[in-house]
Amino acid sequence: MLTLYKPGNGWLHRMPAGRKLLLIVVVVLAVSLLPSTYWAAGVATGAAILGYLVAGLGPRFAGLSAGLKELWNQVYGVRWVIAITLISQLIFMGPEPAVANTARVTSAIVLAALLALTTRVTALLDAIERGLRPLDRVGIDSQRIALLLTVTISIIPVLAGKANEVRDAQRARGARMSPRTFVVPFLIVALKHADELGDALTARGVR
Numbered sequence: 001m002l003t004l005y006k007p008g009n010g011w012l013h014r015m016p017a018g019r020k021l022l023l024i025v026v027v028v029l030a031v032s033l034l035p036s037t038y039w040a041a042g043v044a045t046g047a048a049i050l051g052y053l054v055a056g057l058g059p060r061f062a063g064l065s066a067g068l069k070e071l072w073n074q075v076y077g078v079r080w081v082i083a084i085t086l087i088s089q090l091i092f093m094g095p096e097p098a099v100a101n102t103a104r105v106t107s108a109i110v111l112a113a114l115l116a117l118t119t120r121v122t123a124l125l126d127a128i129e130r131g132l133r134p135l136d137r138v139g140i141d142s143q144r145i146a147l148l149l150t151v152t153i154s155i156i157p158v159l160a161g162k163a164n165e166v167r168d169a170q171r172a173r174g175a176r177m178s179p180r181t182f183v184v185p186f187l188i189v190a191l192k193h194a195d196e197l198g199d200a201l202t203a204r205g206v207r
Contacts, residue, residue: 004113004116004117004161005116005119005120006117006118008056008118009056010056012055012114013118016127017124017127018127018128018130021127021128024111027047027051028111028112031047031104032104032108034104036096036097036100037096037100038099038100040103041100041102041103042103044100044107044108045103045107047107048071048106048107048111049068051110052067052114053068054067055117055118057118070117071110074109074110077161077164078106081106081109082105082106085102086099089101089102124150125146125147125150128146129146132146147201151197158193159190159193162186162193163182165189166182166189167182170182
């Protein structure tokens with residue numbers, strides 16, 4: 001299964017997966033509940049920058065630049081989400097809510113990505129399964145729910161990476177960029193990944 005996990009020795013890497021999941025959920029929820037004002041946009045942006053600066057991403061002696069570089073990669077990966085959110089909010093709500101809401105959405109996405117960047121899928125799966133285990137007493141399959149949540153969390157950045165690969169391949173061939181020429185190859189790549197994921201799950205006895 002593909003993930004965005006990057007090996008490292010930062011404090012987020014060392015934190016137990018369950019505690020880290022809870023921490024990131026709380027931070028993302030707090031950012032999402034900020035008001036639609038310019039100062040809230042600054043707070044959301046600052047939270048994302050601070051999160052990547054202190055996360056300890058990259059090699060041990062890479063310093064703060066590794067965190068900022070990874071933050072830029074994450075923001076660049078969702079640039080179309082940012083553009084669509086900002087333009088639609090500008091049209092319907094005005095400048096201040098547009099800037100604030102776009103900053104909050106972007107900050108929430110990149111902060112959530114810290115979970116995938118610093119946690120192996122197996123560790124995340126085990127943590128979610130442990131947290132849901134009490135539900136087994138009322139007949140709910142905690143293993144299946146944990147697997148569903150883990151696949152959902154990991155599949156979004158994977159598809160974003162696939163989309164970038166399709167665009168880079170088209171750009172290298174000098175193909176003209178347009179939604180029509182992008183959608184078909186992206187769907188093929190996405191369906192191929194879905195087949196591979198299905199085969200991997202079937203091989204592990206998941207039906």
